Amino acid sequence: MGKKYKAAAALVDNKKFYSVADAIELAKKTSYTKFDSSIDIAIKLNLDTTKAEQQLRGNLTLPHYFGKLPTLLVIDDTLSSEKAREAKIDFFGGAEKIADIKEGWLDFDIMITTPKFMPELAKLGKLLGPKGLMPNPKLGTVTPNTLKAALEFKQGKAAYRTDTYGNIHMQIGKVSSDSEALVQNANAIIQFILSKRPTTIKGEYVQKISISSSMGPAVKVAKA
Numbered sequence: 001m002g003k004k005y006k007a008a009a010a011l012v013d014n015k016k017f018y019s020v021a022d023a024i025e026l027a028k029k030t031s032y033t034k035f036d037s038s039i040d041i042a043i044k045l046n047l048d049t050t051k052a053e054q055q056l057r058g059n060l061t062l063p064h065y066f067g068k069l070p071t072l073l074v075i076d077d078t079l080s081s082e083k084a085r086e087a088k089i090d091f092f093g094g095a096e097k098i099a100d101i102k103e104g105w106l107d108f109d110i111m112i113t114t115p116k117f118m119p120e121l122a123k124l125g126k127l128l129g130p131k132g133l134m135p136n137p138k139l140g141t142v143t144p145n146t147l148k149a150a151l152e153f154k155q156g157k158a159a160y161r162t163d164t165y166g167n168i169h170m171q172i173g174k175v176s177s178d179s180e181a182l183v184q185n186a187n188a189i190i191q192f193i194l195s196k197r198p199t200t201i202k203g204e205y206v207q208k209i210s211i212s213s214s215m216g217p218a219v220k221v222a223k224a
Contacts, residue, residue, distance in 0.1 A: 004032040009217040017222035020190075023211040024182045031175045031213035038171045041186050042218070043193055044208035046201060047166035054198050056168065057161045059140050063188055064181040065156025066173040070109035072153060073097065075117050076146040087150045095120070106131065112141045112149045160193075168193060175213055186211065 008030035018026060024039060031037045047054040074084065077094030084092045091097065091108060098120055111128070113121060113135045121128070121135060128134040135141040139159065143149050160168055172185040190209065197205045209221040 005215070005217070008032050012217050012219055014220070017220045020186050020211070020221055021179070021183050023219040023221045024179055024186065026219045027211045027213050027216060028175050028179070030216040030219075033213070033215055037175045037214035037216070039173050039175060039177065039182055040169060040171050040212055040214070041189055042208075042210045042212070043168045043190070043206060045162065045166045045168065045193070046204050046207050047162060047198070049162055049164055049166055051200070053200055054166075055162055056193070056196055056198075057138055057159075058196075059152075059157045059159050060189070060192050061152060061155060061157045062172070063184045064173065064177075065158075066177050066181075067156070067158075067171060069154055069156070071107065072150055073108035073111045074146050074150055075111065075113040075121070078114075079146060083147055087147055088154050089150050098124075101127070106133065108133070110141060110153055111135050112143070112146045112153070114144055114146060115142060118142060160189075172211075 011030050012026060027039055045056070047056070049055050071090045072088075074089050074092040075094060075097050076092065079089075079092050094117070098117065101124060106127075111121075111133055118135065125134060137143070140149050140152070140157075158170060160170055162168055170189055172189065173182045190206075194206065206223055209223060210218040211221055212218045
């Protein structure tokens with residue numbers, strides 16, 4: 001550990017559990033990077049991720065969005081140019097866009113499509129899957145209402161997913177972000193994850209919560 005990290009870590013009482021608001025202020029205070037670090041929340045859940053029903057994955061819209069909005073591709077041959085422009089959709093079309101992807105075009109972050117096009121897109125699984133670009137109904141990217149989905153993503157809809165060990169990591173904002181907005185984002189994530197408790201879980205569900213800046217020390221958060 002470097003001197004800057006040690007100095008930052010010395011400001012955190014590892015035996016103490018802080019409120020969300022106090023943890024955010026401390027995460028800001030212990031950020032020592034020259035760039036505007038992100039403020040992240042980590043939630044450790046009592047999950048067995050080898051069981052499908054305990055693999056949490058999906059999207060939620062935070063009260064405040066501070067990140068870069070994603071570049072959207074919508075594959076829907078019923079979508080008009082006017083509606084696409086109103087929703088600030090970056091690229092849209094039908095079969096011709098799938099042809100472009102086959103040729104190697106991947107200049108987008110999220111693809112939204114209708115069930116109609118999934119059989120054709122499924123053939124591109126080896127190309128799209130490893131890059132996380134394959135549409136998925138669980139993520140809201142395969143839907144009859146592509147316009148609604150696009151609007152949600154352009155409003156800051158964020159993805160969440162448990163890792164192998166049952167952890168969920170999400171960005172709630174930046175060090176420069178308004179503290180109250182960060183508190184609202186953190187509380188929204190905590191309450192949302194609590195609402196997603198699998199029925200097969202027995203005993204404690206949320207084991208640990210911490211908040212930190214990009215390279216700063218973790219600050220333990222008291223569970224409600």
